[in-house]
Structure formats: structure tokens, C-alpha cells
Amino acid sequence: EPEVTQTPSHQVTQMGQEVILRCVPISNHLYFYWYRQILGQKVEFLVSFYNNEISEKSEIFDDQFSVERPDGSNFTLKIRSTKLEDSAMYFCASRWGQGVSEAFFGQGTRLTVV
Amino acid sequence: GQQVMQIPQYQHVQEGEDFTTYCNSSTTLSNIQWYKQRPGGHPVFLIQLVKSGEVKKQKRLTFQFGEAKKNSSLHITATQTTDVGTYFCAGPNYGNKLVFGAGTILRVKS
Incomplete structure (x- = not known):
């Protein structure tokens, strides 16, 4: 069964450092997302990406965040200067369409900022 | 913006008891989706x-969508320990993102 893969599974970084979280969405999907989940809390939308550009972003997704689809398969989330409060589980998801299309989530990257 | 609210936040039941979680949207939805997240896992589409x-059924799970398409429920009959996890509802907004409810954490005592 096709799946969304994320690497690394766990990343520990020092405050102020840059991190790149990587995702390989399902190959025929067109819509890509990053969500984050602080431990025990809700799944929060960060950004959606379609047709090689951001289609929507939340207020969490400020200037320190960026996304890229550099080579047609990978989908990356970069956090330029990490803060302690960025510690969370980051999930990548993809859908083949919008509306009635379900989202497939990756296993997540647990980011710990120390 | 669109909000999706879910209650209860947490429910602890005895194995064999029933469980229900409710979802309400601030806007009419074209559809609603339900996901389950096992402890330590990722959301999986249900x-x-x-x-x-x-109304749709999956074994012991019954899902309902309200007449006004603004609310939904998930009911589990005779819970089992394998049902533990967090259940999320999610609705698409006017764009292409899914807005998730806060989730209901289900714990089952055996």
C-alpha cells in the first residue's frame, strides 16, 4: 500500500539552529500539507502546498518557516531558527485531490529543541 | 475562520461500555472525515x-453526519482495548486544507 514517508523520525536540535524535515508524499498525490502536534494536543495545520506553491498557511507558519518541493518527489519543511516552543511532532500529509479526498499521514518527525 | 469543535476531550470507559464523540463545525461542510491516532502513532483515515x-458502519463503529451537515458523531459499541487512541474529526475548508477538531482521547479499562 502506498505511504507517506518522513525522515528523520526524531531530530534534536539546539535553539537557534536550522532544521529541515523531509517528506516523500504518495506519488500521484497533488496536495501536500504540514501539520504539527504538540504532545497530547490537537493536530494543527501549518501549510498546504499545491502546484508548486503555498496555497494556504496558518498564523503559526511565520517567516521562520518555509516549504519546498525541490525535485518533484520530496517535500520539505525548513525552520530557520528554532525556538523551544517549536518542539512538537511534525506530520506531513498528502491527498490526491481536495474536497472528498482523504489525507494520508506520514509517521511524523519528533522535533526536540533544547 | 472555520472552526471544528469536538467533545468530550477525554473519555475513560470500562471495556464493553459504549463510547461516543461529537463534532461540530462553525460552517456547513461538504463532507466530514474521521481519523484515529493510536498512542505514539499518526492519524489514520477511518x-x-x-x-x-x-450513517455508515464499520463493525462496531457507527458514524453519522447531521442533516444540516454541520455536525457528526462517532459511536463505538462495546469498546475493546484495541479501540484506545485519539479520534479526530476533520472538515475541508473553502480551500484545500482539512481543519481538525481537537480530538477525543479514549482510554479503555480492561
Whole structure:
């Protein structure tokens, strides 16, 4: 069964450092997302990406965040200067369409900022 | 913006008891989706409801979509320990993102 893969599974970084979280969405999907989940809390939308550009972003997704689809398969989330409060589980998801299309989530990257 | 609210936040039941979680949207939804997240896992799609008043069953799980397409429920009959996890509802907004409810954490005592 096709799946969304994320690497690394766990990343520990020092405050102020840059991190790149990587995702390989399902190959025929067109819509890509990053969500984050602080431990025990809700799944929060960060950004959606379609047709090689951001289609929507939340207020969490400020200037320190960026996304890229550099080579047609990978989908990356970069956090330029990490803060302690960025510690969370980051999930990548993809859908083949919008509306009635379900989202497939990756296993997540647990980011710990120390 | 669109909000999706879910209650209860947390429910602890005895194995064999029933469980229900409720979802309400601030806007009419074209469809609603339900996901389950096992402890330490990632959200996994369970089902999607599209039609007003729709009811779907998956074994012991019953999903309903309200007539006004603004609310939904998930009911589990005779819970088992394998049912533990967090159940999220999610609705698409006017764009292409899914807005998730806060989730209901289900714990089952055996």
C-alpha cells in the first residue's frame, strides 16, 4: 500500500539552529500539507502546498518557516531558527485531490529543541 | 475562520461500555472525515461522510453526519482495548486544507 514517508523520525536540535524535515508524499498525490502536534494536543495545520506553491498557511507558519518541493518527489519543511516552543511532532500529509479526498499521514518527525 | 469543535476531550470507559464523540463545525461542510491516532502513532483515515443525514458502519463503529451537515458523531459499541487512541474529526475548508477538531482521547479499562 502506498505511504507517506518522513525522515528523520526524531531530530534534536539546539535553539537557534536550522532544521529541515523531509517528506516523500504518495506519488500521484497533488496536495501536500504540514501539520504539527504538540504532545497530547490537537493536530494543527501549518501549510498546504499545491502546484508548486503555498496555497494556504496558518498564523503559526511565520517567516521562520518555509516549504519546498525541490525535485518533484520530496517535500520539505525548513525552520530557520528554532525556538523551544517549536518542539512538537511534525506530520506531513498528502491527498490526491481536495474536497472528498482523504489525507494520508506520514509517521511524523519528533522535533526536540533544547 | 472555520472552526471544528469536538467533545468530550477525554473519555475513560470500562471495556464493553459504549463510547461516543461529537463534532461540530462553525460552517456547513461538504463532507466530514474521521481519523484515529493510536498512542505514539499518526492519524489514520477511518471514514468519510458526504450526504446529509448519512450513517455508515464499520463493525462496531457507527458514524453519522447531521442533516444540516454541520455536525457528526462517532459511536463505538462495546469498546475493546484495541479501540484506545485519539479520534479526530476533520472538515475541508473553502480551500484545500482539512481543519481538525481537537480530538477525543479514549482510554479503555480492561
